[in-house]
Amino acid sequence: MGKSVRIGLLGAGRIGKLHGENLVYAVPNATLAAVADPFLNDDTRAWAANLGVENCYDDPEKIFSDDSIDAVWICSSTSTHADFIKQAAKAGKHAFCEKPIDTDLAVIEEAIAAVEEAGVKLQVGFVRRFDHNHKKVRDTVASGKLGAPHIIKVTSRDPDHQPMEYIKVSGGIFLDMTIHDFDMARYLAGSEVTEVTAYGAALSGAGYDEVGDIDTAIVMLKFENGALGVIDNSRAAHYGYDQRTEVHCDKGCVQVANDLNDTSMISTAEGVEVSKPTWFFLERYNNAFIAEAVAFADAIIKDTPSLVGGKDGLAPVKIALAAAKSLKENRSVQISEIV
Amino acid sequence: MGKSVRIGLLGAGRIGKLHGENLVYAVPNATLAAVADPFLNDDTRAWAANLGVENCYDDPEKIFSDDSIDAVWICSSTSTHADFIKQAAKAGKHAFCEKPIDTDLAVIEEAIAAVEEAGVKLQVGFVRRFDHNHKKVRDTVASGKLGAPHIIKVTSRDPDHQPMEYIKVSGGIFLDMTIHDFDMARYLAGSEVTEVTAYGAALSGAGYDEVGDIDTAIVMLKFENGALGVIDNSRAAHYGYDQRTEVHCDKGCVQVANDLNDTSMISTAEGVEVSKPTWFFLERYNNAFIAEAVAFADAIIKDTPSLVGGKDGLAPVKIALAAAKSLKENRSVQISEIV
Amino acid sequence: MGKSVRIGLLGAGRIGKLHGENLVYAVPNATLAAVADPFLNDDTRAWAANLGVENCYDDPEKIFSDDSIDAVWICSSTSTHADFIKQAAKAGKHAFCEKPIDTDLAVIEEAIAAVEEAGVKLQVGFVRRFDHNHKKVRDTVASGKLGAPHIIKVTSRDPDHQPMEYIKVSGGIFLDMTIHDFDMARYLAGSEVTEVTAYGAALSGAGYDEVGDIDTAIVMLKFENGALGVIDNSRAAHYGYDQRTEVHCDKGCVQVANDLNDTSMISTAEGVEVSKPTWFFLERYNNAFIAEAVAFADAIIKDTPSLVGGKDGLAPVKIALAAAKSLKENRSVQISEIV
C-alpha cells in the first residue's frame, strides 16, 4: 500500500459529491481515481473533470474491475449498499459505506460476512463520531475520569422538513434519522442497547402521518452496562440543526452545546440576540466528513481496524427496528426480539 | 380581609423554618402570628422569638382555634398534611401545604373536597412555578408565539444523596423528587398527562436498591394535547443542583440553563473554569419560595383563585404512582389506570 | 455592643429607602431605630411606620443626640456627607456613608480625621465590592493563583440616561459614575493608581455637552505595582446595566459577565434570543447592598476594621479629579498632581 489510497466513488448525488470534493481537496492520504453513477450526466462529468478525476463511468463494474483502485466509497441509494459492499469484497477492495448498510438484517449480515471472508475493511458513515463535540463527550466518558455512565442523552433535530417524496421512501424516522443517534448512544455509552421504548407523534402538520411516519420522537434505551439512555428528535427545529449530547456519570456530567454560526451577541433595548446553530449537516459536519475519510484511508494504509466496522453498521439498524416495533405495539421491546 | 394575612405555621423543621423566615422578612403582605410544632424545643422557641412571633405552641389545635389567624402554612411531615388541610377547612382557614398532599389518592381527594366545601383556598408548594427561569419557559409557551408544544423536557438532579434513613420513608423517587418534575411538565405543557413509561436503576452504589428504590430515572410522558415529554433524574449530580427545562414547539424552542453561583470564567494554561450551579433548593429557589408566599397571601387578600390548587396537588401524585407502576411492571401505564 | 446594631438613617430618598428596607428585612444584625429627613413628609412617615421604625424626625440632630443609637447610615445628598460624618464622630457613633464622601479633598480629609480621632468606624458605600461577581474576580486575583495582575478592565454602562437636572449637579461623569469603577480598579489591582489618561465625548445627543459633561468615556490607569488598567463607560447602554470586569494576570485571566434576568434561550427561524442584563443597580446589586450592611454591622459588633474605610473613600475621588483634569487638558495626569 502506498501513501495514498486510490478511490472509486459509487454514486455522485448530494452526499457523493460532498465526499468526492473532500477526497480531492481535503484528504491528503487519498486520491479520487474514478467516479461511477448510473445516472451520469454532463453536470456530473464536468464536476468530475473540474476535480481532476481521471475516469468517469455510468457502470460501477468498471470501478470494481480496475485493479489500480484500492477502495470504493459507496454513496449510492440505500438499496444498492449491500450489493456494492459484496462486489467490493469480491474484488478485494475496501469499502466505505454511507449509513444505513440496509434495512434488512439478513442482508446486512451477508454483506458483513462477505467483507470478513475477503479480509477487506469496511467503514460505515456514522460521521458524528468524528465531530469535535461528540468526540469530546465520548473521550471524556471513555477516559473513565467521570466514573461509569448513568444517563446518555442525545438531542437531534433537523432544521427543516425534507420533501415528503423523500420521507415516503426513507424507511421511517428511526431508520433514516434516529439511526445516527442510536449509533451515538452506543458510542457514548460504550455498551450495547438491550431494550427500547419509543414514543412518537406527527405533530408538525406536514403530513408525516399520511405516509405512516412521525415527525417527533422520544426513545428510551437500556444498556448492557446498566446505563439508561434517551433520544429526542424532531424533523423541523426551524432555528437550525440542533445537535447536543450529554452524559451523566457517577462523578459528574459532560455535555456539548451546538456549534453556532458565530459567537456574536447583539444587545439592544428590544432584546439580546445570539447566533443560530449551523444550519445543516453539510455545514455542521464537514470537518467530520473529512476526518472520517482521513481515518479510513489511514486504516487502509496502516492496515489497522476500521473505527466504525460492520458490527457498528448492524447494531443501530436493530435498535431502529426495535424502536419502530415499540412505537407500533406501544410497549418496551428487547433488542433480542429483533432477528 | 386586611392588608396582611395572619399566618400560623404548622411544623418548624427545615422547610418550616425556611417558610417562617421568608414570611417575616420578605413577604410584606403576611404576618407570622404563631408557630406550632409537636416537637417544640428551646431552639425553636428562640428562633420564633427572634422573628418576633407572638405565639409558640406544641399543640397545632391552638392555631386552628385562634380566630385571628387567617391561614395555615403546613410544613409538617407528609402523613399529617391531609388532616391539617381538613382541620384548616373546618376552622375556615386557608391552607398552604407543602408537596405532596399525601401519597394516597383517596386521602388527597378527601382533603380537596373539605377545602372546596368550606370555601377556603388551598395552595400546594410546587415552588418551581414561581422561579424566574421556569416561569419564563412557561410564559413563552403559554404566549403561543412558538406554536403548540411538541416536546417537554425536564432535567432535575439533586446535588447529593439524602441520608438513607430519609430515602427509606420518602415514598420512592417518583413521589419524593420527580413529583416536582411531573408538576413542571403539566405546567409547561398546559395539558394533562395521559400515559407514563418509566425506566429506572440504582447505579450510584449508595444502596437505593437495598431499600427498594432507584437513584436514576428517565420517564416518558404523553399529554392530552398530543405533546410528548421526558424527565431525567439523578439523586446525586455532585456538581450542584441541575435544574433545566426545554420545550420544543411548532415554531421553535425555549430552554433555560442553570443559575450559577457567579458568572466568572477563569482561564489558564490548565483549562477554563466556570462556576458551578447554585448548590440546592434552599439557595436556588429562595426567591421562588418568597414569590409563592406572596402570591398566596395576595390571593387570600384579593379573593382570587389559588395559582396551584387542589387539582394541581392531585395530578402529579397520580403520575408518580403511574411511573412507579410502570417501573415495576416494565410497561407503559395509562393515568386512567391509577384510581 | 449587643448582637444587633441600632441604626439611625439620615436621608430617606431613593437610596435611603433602599438601605432602610434592607436593614429591617434582610440584615439580622441591625435594627433600624430612627429615620431623619429634613423633607420628612407623610409618605416617608407611613413608610417608616410600616417598617416598624420607632422614631421619625425632620431634624438629624435628634439622631445624633440619641444615646441608644450606635451608628448612622448617611444617605442624604453628597454635600451633607462630610458634616454628618463629623457629627457622628463627635457623638461617638459609627458611620456608613454613601459615595462619594465629598468632591473636595480637604473636606474628605477632615471627615476622615474626625473619624480617626473619635475612634469610630467609617464604611463608604462602594457596594460592588460585595457583589458575587466582582468579589469572585477580586478573590481570584488576591489568591495569587493567577500570578501578578497585568491588565485590569472594567466595563460599566448605565442602562439609560438620568434626568439632565440630575446630571447638571452630579459633579460630572467621573465623580458620579466612574467613581465606582475607580474603586473597583483599585480593589481588583490590589494597588494604588498613580497616573490617569481620560478620553471622553458627548455622543448620545442627549445634551451632556450643553452642561459641560460627557456621556462616553475611556480611562487608562497606571498602578503602583506596574499593572495597567482601563475603564469604559456609557451613560445609556439601553439594553440594561452592563457591569463586567476582567483581570489578565501573569498566568491567566479571570472575567465576569453580566447577571441576566433569567437563563432563557428562545430559538426560532427568526433568530435566537437570550435574556437582557438585570436592569439597574437597585435590582443588580440588591444582594450586595444587603451584604455591605451586614458586613458593617458585623465590623461594629466584633470591633474589626471597616472593609471600605476612609482611605477607600478618598482615593477614588482623587482619581476622578485626575481624570477630569486629563480630559480637560488632553494629557496624562499624575495622581500626585491632585492635592
Next chain:
Amino acid sequence: MGKSVRIGLLGAGRIGKLHGENLVYAVPNATLAAVADPFLNDDTRAWAANLGVENCYDDPEKIFSDDSIDAVWICSSTSTHADFIKQAAKAGKHAFCEKPIDTDLAVIEEAIAAVEEAGVKLQVGFVRRFDHNHKKVRDTVASGKLGAPHIIKVTSRDPDHQPMEYIKVSGGIFLDMTIHDFDMARYLAGSEVTEVTAYGAALSGAGYDEVGDIDTAIVMLKFENGALGVIDNSRAAHYGYDQRTEVHCDKGCVQVANDLNDTSMISTAEGVEVSKPTWFFLERYNNAFIAEAVAFADAIIKDTPSLVGGKDGLAPVKIALAAAKSLKENRSVQISEIV
C-alpha cells in the same frame, strides 16, 4: 482573465506554506503555478511537488518574468515586501502582500504609488476582516441598525511568547502585533484614527524590556467620526489566542467571544470546565486565510476593487508609529504628527 488566477508564491516560510496549501486545496478560483524562495531547499521542493506546483525557483525574478502568472503572493520577510510590490507592478502583476507592507511610511507610499500607476491590484493581509466573528461585528455596525459607533474595543492576546530572537527584529509590539488591531479598529469604526495614547509595560518577566519592547499594552484611540476606541494586548495569554471585539453604538452593543476548541462543559464536584480558545492564528483564522485568498482572486477575475487596498496597508502603520511615539513620550499623539 480566465476562471482561475495563476499565482506565484514569494517566500515559502511558515506563512507562505499556509497560503500555498490554501491556494491549492481550498481556493477554487486560484492555481498555484510557481514558488520562489531564496532559501529553497529539498524540503520546500518536496512540499511544492506534493502540492502539484509546476515550478520551483530560488530566484523570484523567474516569477516576475513569467507571463503566464497573473498575481504574486508576497509572504517573504517584511523588508522585501515593498520591493516585491514594485516589481509586481512593473511586471503588470497583481500583488497580495502580508502585513505590514513596510515600517517606513515613505517606502509604503512608493509601493502604493507603483501599484496605482501600473493599474494592478494590491491586497494587504489583514486576515481578520475575513473572519466570521469580526465580520459579523463589522457588518452589524456598518448596517447602521445600532446607530453611530461610540466605543470600539479590541482585545487581542497571543497565546504564548514568540522566541526573543523574533521579538528583537519584530519592529516592536505595535508594528508586529497591534497592527492587526489598529486595522480592525478602523474597519469596525468605519472611520480614520486621529489620535493615539498608549500605555505599555514589560510585565511577563520574559525579557521584552531588555530588547526595548513591551509585552502588555493598552492603547486609546480617537476617530474622525467622534468615536473612541481601546485596544488591550498581551504577548502571552497562556490559555489560548484571545480574540474578542465589541462595539458600543448609540442604540446597543455588538460583541463577539472567542472561538473554542469545542462546546463541551464538564461538571464535577471539583468544578465546571469548558474548552479553551482555539490555540493560535493558524487554527483560529484558517478559514479567514482561505476567504481572503478567494476574495482577492475574485477581485482579480471580476476586476473589482481590492477589499483591503494600499490605504488600508498604510493607515495602521501610521497608527502603530504614533502609538510607539506616545509610549516613548508619555503623551497623546496626533496621527497628523506622523509623517
